[in-house]
Amino acid sequence: xxxxxxxxxxxxxxxxxxxxxxxxxxxxxxxxxxxxxxxxxxxxxxxxxxxxxxxxxxxxxxxxxxxxxxxxxxxxxxxxxxxxxxxxxxxxxxxxxxxxxxxxxxxxxxxx
Amino acid sequence: xxxxxxxxxxxxxxxxxxxxxxxxxxxxxxxxxxxxxxxxxxxxxxxxxxxxxxxxxxxxxxxxxxxxxxxxxxxxxxxxxxxxxxxxxxxxxxxxxxxxxxxxxxxxxxxxx
Numbered sequence: 001x002x003x004x005x006x007x008x009x010x011x012x013x014x015x016x017x018x019x020x021x022x023x024x025x026x027x028x029x030x031x032x033x034x035x036x037x038x039x040x041x042x043x044x045x046x047x048x049x050x051x052x053x054x055x056x057x058x059x060x061x062x063x064x065x066x067x068x069x070x071x072x073x074x075x076x077x078x079x080x081x082x083x084x085x086x087x088x089x090x091x092x093x094x095x096x097x098x099x100x101x102x103x104x105x106x107x108x109x110x111x112x
Numbered sequence: 113x114x115x116x117x118x119x120x121x122x123x124x125x126x127x128x129x130x131x132x133x134x135x136x137x138x139x140x141x142x143x144x145x146x147x148x149x150x151x152x153x154x155x156x157x158x159x160x161x162x163x164x165x166x167x168x169x170x171x172x173x174x175x176x177x178x179x180x181x182x183x184x185x186x187x188x189x190x191x192x193x194x195x196x197x198x199x200x201x202x203x204x205x206x207x208x209x210x211x212x213x214x215x216x217x218x219x220x221x222x223x224x225x
Contacts, residue, residue: 036216043116043202043216044155090155099145099168100214102155 002027002093006103014111019063019078021106023091026072032094033074035065038105039087047089050074061085086110114139116217118203124223125193133188133220137205143167144186145206145214146178150199158201161186162208193224 007022025031032051036044048059055067065076074091091103117136125131137144146158157170161180175191184205190197200221204214 034213043218044204046213046215049213099157099160099170101157102147104154 002031002095002101004091004093004101004103006089006091006106008106009104010107010109012109012111013081015083016080019076019081019085019108021076021089021091021108023065023074023076023103024072025074025091025093027093027095029095033065033067034092034094034100035059035063035074035076036090036092036102037087038090044090047076081108081110083110083112116203116205116215118201118217118220120220121218122221122223124225126225127193127195129193131190131193131197131222133190133201133203133222134185135188135203135205135217136185137203138215140207141205141215142184142208143206143212144180144184145204146186146188147202147204148172148199149202149219150196153199155202159188190222195224198222198224 003026005024034049035047037047038044047063048057050057050067058064063078067074088105088107090105092100094100119134143162145160148156159178160168164180178188180186200219202219204216206212206214
């Protein structure tokens, strides 16, 4: 069975600073990996998806993530945080015909 | 193009009652998924329907059930409601196959008193 670990339930950055949200996965076969964002009282919005093509995946709103098989990681980054990035971020893994397994989520706090 | 829609937005029930939640997928999507997002428990997979059939089920008791209609919309039923069923219930849809990207609806907030 696959699993996802997100390090840090809360991450605080200043506006303009680098955003780094960590995600490690466990899977016995090559996975599909996803990052979703959830704004308060809303559903999940897909940020980006890795499907075994390019290891560096670019998503919406300036986010990107790099798949590192040797480290079993799929960390999410953004060079410069904006106030509107404040939200909860979920990393998820899908293997074969299984459904999405989500991490516990990381709340990103952005201060002016 | 319309996204995934869910109804109602909010639902308040008392313990022991039944709740019915509805989901309409994106046009052309045949797979529908249900997730529970309860406080402190994160997002947990409930059910996956594709082409009218239940394809997979998460670790939830049988009082959580559902179905998918010929137009691919779906219904989640929760019987004998318990206080701990209070949560945001999210529906997602995808093209056939669970490896396709899942697109989520806004959710139904179920409160059990």
